Amino acid sequence: MGQCGITSSKTVLVFLNLIFWFVIILLVVFVTEVVVVVLGYVYRAKVENEVDRSIQKVYKTYNGTNPDAASRAIDYVQRQLHCCGIHNYSDWENTDWFKETKNQSVPLSCCRERASSCNGSLAHPADLYAEGCEALVVKKLQEIMMHVIWAALAFAAIQLLGMLCACIVLCRRSRDPAYELLITGGAYA
16 A cells, blocks of 8 residues: 555555554554553562572572672662561571671671661671561562553553544544645646
């Protein structure tokens, strides 16, 4: 259809071809948004299992040095979310790092902000964050996923409204002869 319009210089056919591809692109974007919403909702519950598996692995590789990516990630999460360990601070007792250091302490990132003399010692548990990080990470990820789902739904609704308005305008335009060419005396006016 578009090729015929281009070769025969029919502006209407070229215009219809552009509208066709525009509608196809809009439909692909709309379907993608719907798929994101559905998959986000379905996999929202599976986040906890994946986080549990990943967090166990990362805590096992913790070595307390700053250049190590896993160690930096754990320290960052514990500081930002005000948590310690996977379920609580006692989880550190089962890690290789805790057994190798033999100092009966957890990382300093487990220390509460108001505890000024905290050295991570298990002898002073009041200085440490009591809540584990796994539940907080899962909660934060689910919040982010819900924001993505709501944003995709909002875009889909706006897009659907736009397609509806475009259809209404096109339907009304076909009944309105106001946009016809004016031909007078065999020449365009």
